[in-house]
Amino acid sequence: xxxxxxVSRRDFMKLAISAIGGVIxxxxxxxxxxxxxxxALKKDQGQGWIRLGSTGKVETxxxxxxxxxxxxxxxxxxxxxxxxxxxxxxxxRDYIAMSNVCTHLGCRIRWITEQNKFFCPCHNGIFDKEGxxxxxxxxxxxxxxxxxxxNDQLFILGG
Amino acid sequence: xxIKLADxxxxxxxWREVWRAIFLRxxxxxxxxxxxxxxxxxxxxxxxxxxxxxxxxxxPTPDHAYDSVQYxxxxxxxxxxxxxxxxxxxxxxxxxxxxxxxxxxxxxAYKFPREVTWMTGVVLLLVVIGFGFTGYLLPWDQKAFWxxxxxxxxxxxxxxxxxxxxxxxxxxxxxxxxxLARFYGAHIWALPATLALLIGVHLYLVIKIGISAVPKKxx
Numbered sequence: 001x002x003x004x005x006x007v008s009r010r011d012f013m014k015l016a017i018s019a020i021g022g023v024i025x026x027x028x029x030x031x032x033x034x035x036x037x038x039x040a041l042k043k044d045q046g047q048g049w050i051r052l053g054s055t056g057k058v059e060t061x062x063x064x065x066x067x068x069x070x071x072x073x074x075x076x077x078x079x080x081x082x083x084x085x086x087x088x089x090x091x092x093r094d095y096i097a098m099s100n101v102c103t104h105l106g107c108r109i110r111w112i113t114e115q116n117k118f119f120c121p122c123h124n125g126i127f128d129k130e131g132x133x134x135x136x137x138x139x140x141x142x143x144x145x146x147x148x149x150x151n152d153q154l155f156i157l158g159g
Numbered sequence: 160x161x162i163k164l165a166d167x168x169x170x171x172x173x174w175r176e177v178w179r180a181i182f183l184r185x186x187x188x189x190x191x192x193x194x195x196x197x198x199x200x201x202x203x204x205x206x207x208x209x210x211x212x213x214x215x216x217x218x219p220t221p222d223h224a225y226d227s228v229q230y231x232x233x234x235x236x237x238x239x240x241x242x243x244x245x246x247x248x249x250x251x252x253x254x255x256x257x258x259x260x261x262x263x264x265x266x267x268a269y270k271f272p273r274e275v276t277w278m279t280g281v282v283l284l285l286v287v288i289g290f291g292f293t294g295y296l297l298p299w300d301q302k303a304f305w306x307x308x309x310x311x312x313x314x315x316x317x318x319x320x321x322x323x324x325x326x327x328x329x330x331x332x333x334x335x336x337x338x339l340a341r342f343y344g345a346h347i348w349a350l351p352a353t354l355a356l357l358i359g360v361h362l363y364l365v366i367k368i369g370i371s372a373v374p375k376k377x378x
Binding site (some may be wrong): 039 | 208212215223234237238241
């Protein structure tokens with residue numbers, strides 16, 4: 001401190017204490033932020049290919065509901081979840097698999113054969129059999145899964 | 160700008176007076192043993208911060224306690240650090256609190272006019288031990304379970320009422336979900352509230368009366 005005589009002992013201590021306090025504060029704050037945000041940044045591992053069932057169950061031109069149970073790891077708990085998928089085929093060769101989750105606010109949609117439409121019970125979202133929005137608030141068509149067929153078994157790629 | 164804001168606030172709430180009373184008060188020439196109280200306060204803050212963070216993931220039921228602790232330690236970012244700080248901080252707390260008490264005894268600092276400071280300190284020591292005892296059960300591993308089984312037995316020793324006391328402490332005849340839940344409740348609500356209140360009184364008295372000087376020979 002020789003070159004700068006204006007720094008008093010008291011000022012130096014003030015500065016030193018603030019600096020040390022700041023370092024200690026950061027040593028708590030940085031891990032704390034990581035600790036709280038951490039699980040949200042973890043990527044979902046994905047489910048890989050999920051077997052829905054036999055292609056024979058799919059009625060031509062009518063979306064057919066498949067329900068499969070999947071295991072999902074959330075925190076320290078492994079939960080069993082049911083995934084519902086509507087599968088549609090027009091030519092018994094090409095299949096499309098649609099999520100039953102409404103693209104508006106996430107309610108579960110239902111296929112009504114008499115009306116030839118999907119209906120969402122929450123806010124009257126209506127989709128046609130290929131999942132395109134017919135009317136109501138949904139912002140985009142129903143989400144689709146990648147599909148593959150092996151030995152007459154339908155598989156979807158789970159997210 | 161900062162100074163202006165500080166002045167504005169001081170004019171309205173008078174914080175500078177409080178600041179002076181706490182940080183710029185006069186103290187006698189003392190030694191390093193006099194820092195043990197501050198060290199305890201720092202550790203208590205550490206326990207509070209890390210303890211609050213642990214409650215973000217910890218779940219106090221027999222189904223989830225052990226798994227959630229493992230999850231914190233092995234999966235969560237810096238979870239090992241937060242839990243480690245809480246675990247080792249707890250041990251350090253007991254050690255430093257006892258050293259602090261010994262200093263007060265050896266320097267005779269408990270005497271007039273500081274008796275009330277001493278008495279709140281004694282209760283604070285008991286609260287810290289309560290923290291240690293209840294916190295030890297929470298990981299719900301073998302060590303926690305059996306240590307608490309043995310530890311709670313102590314209240315069962317008085318004649319006639321012993322059995323009732325033991326049942327009340329455990330919330331039943333044996334250690335169970337009820338025991339875990341009530342130990343957790345005590346650990347994160349009842350004890351911290353008591354601790355905060357008593358620290359408030361303790362520190363108020365330390366500041367109000369001032370700390371004792373190192374006794375001179377023949378005193």
